[in-house]
Amino acid sequence: xxxxxxxxxxxxxxxxxxxxxxxxxxxxxxxxxxxxxxxxxxxxxxxxxxxxxxxxxxxxxxxxxxxxxxxxxxxxxxxxxxxxxxxxxxxxxxxxxxxxxxxxxxxxxxxxxxxxx
Amino acid sequence: xxxxxxxxxxxxxxxxxxxxxxxxxxxxxxxxxxxxxxxxxxxxxxxxxxxxxxxxxxxxxxxxxxxxxxxxxxxxxxxxxxxxxxxxxxxxxxxxxxxxxxxxxxxxxxx
Numbered sequence: 317x318x319x320x321x322x323x324x325x326x327x328x329x330x331x332x333x334x335x336x337x338x339x340x341x342x343x344x345x346x347x348x349x350x351x352x353x354x355x356x357x358x359x360x361x362x363x364x365x366x367x368x369x370x371x372x373x374x375x376x377x378x379x380x381x382x383x384x385x386x387x388x389x390x391x392x393x394x395x396x397x398x399x400x401x402x403x404x405x406x407x408x409x410x411x412x413x414x415x416x417x418x419x420x421x422x423x424x425x426x427x428x429x430x431x432x433x
Numbered sequence: 434x435x436x437x438x439x440x441x442x443x444x445x446x447x448x449x450x451x452x453x454x455x456x457x458x459x460x461x462x463x464x465x466x467x468x469x470x471x472x473x474x475x476x477x478x479x480x481x482x483x484x485x486x487x488x489x490x491x492x493x494x495x496x497x498x499x500x501x502x503x504x505x506x507x508x509x510x511x512x513x514x515x516x517x518x519x520x521x522x523x524x525x526x527x528x529x530x531x532x533x534x535x536x537x538x539x540x541x542x543x544x
Contacts, residue, residue, distance in 0.1 A: 320474075349531065358435075359475075359520060359534035372531045406474065422465070422532065424474040 318343065320409050320425030328431045334395040337428045341388050341409030348390040349422065350382060353404040362405075365390055397432045404429050434458055436523045438535035445511050445542045453538045455521030456503040464497050464504040465522040465532060468515075475520060478506075511542045 321340040329335050341348050349364035349372075361374040365384035382392040388409075394401055408422040436457040443451050455464060463482045467475035481497035481504060493515075497504045508515055518539050522532035 351534075358536045359522075361531040361533065364531055374531065421477050421480060423477060424467075426474045 320407055320423055322405075322407050322425040322428050324428060325426065326429045326431075328433060329397050331397055331399060331432055333397050334393060335397060335430060336391055336393045337405055337407075337430075339390045339392075339407030339409075339425060341390070341407075342411075342423060345409035345411050345423075346388050347410040347420075347422075348384055348388060349408045349410070350390070350392050351406045351408065351424075352376070353406055353427070354402075359406070362392065394430075399432050402430060402432045435533055436521055436535040438519075438521060438538050440538060441536070442539040443541070445540070447513060447542055447544055448510055449542075451508045451511060451540060453506040453508075453519050453521075453540070454503060455505070455523070455535055456501075457523050459502065459523075459525055461497075461499055461502055461523050461525060463524045464495075465524070466495055466504075466506050467520045467522065468517045469520065469537075470517040478519075508540070511540075513542050513544065516540060516542045 323338045347366045350362040352360050352362055362376055363370055363382050364372045368384045379395045384390045404427045406427045407425045410420045410422040436455050439454045445451055465480050466478040468478055469475040479495055481495055483499040492509045495506045518537040520534050520537045522534045524532055
């Protein structure tokens with residue numbers, strides 16, 4: 317079974333630009349969540365989608381948005397990039413067979429390294 | 434609220450044991466443990482659900498005490514491949530579909 321696939325793996329953007337990151341979950345997984353990882357803040361939750369609906373959102377500004385398609389693939393977008401947005405963006409998928417995350421394993425992709433200059 | 438992991442870093446010699454702790458100020462339904470090597474994605478180790486169960490994966494096991502709102506990860510007879518940063522992720526259960534991660538514990542195993 318293929319794992320979670322994220323593209324692109326590395327990218328450099330200029331402050332003020334926008335960026336779109338893509339994630340293909342494990343086949344059959346309907347839940348996709350996004351995390352930002354930085355040395356100072358660690359792993360921070362951005363948002364989670366299930367069946368094209370955003371179910372939960374972290375404490376990030378509105379510049380961070382996402383969506384999920386009918387095939388469960390997901391994208392996240394960051395507009396008006398700031399230097400502090402430089403980070404590893406991780407996508408994770410889960411089967412979410414139950415009604416709660418608690419009993420479900422989430423699997424991470426390799427991540428997209430974003431550098432804002 | 435972010436769970437607190439301790440220690441922040443630990444250095445071992447191959448074959449030694451280590452314990453990594455994860456504490457939360459909030460009631461927990463589950464704890465998820467991951468290991469991340471430099472430049473790689475976090476890799477799932479195990480989930481523990483409330484009930485105080487202990488789970489194991491080869492020489493890595495963990496316990497979860499929901500009354501104390503804490504979990505511990507036990508690494509016995511450590512191997513060089515155990516090196517990495519260990520994260521605990523906590524979930525309060527209910528309809529909350531996000532994990533809140535601790536800042537991580539850097540484990541270095543030397544020959």
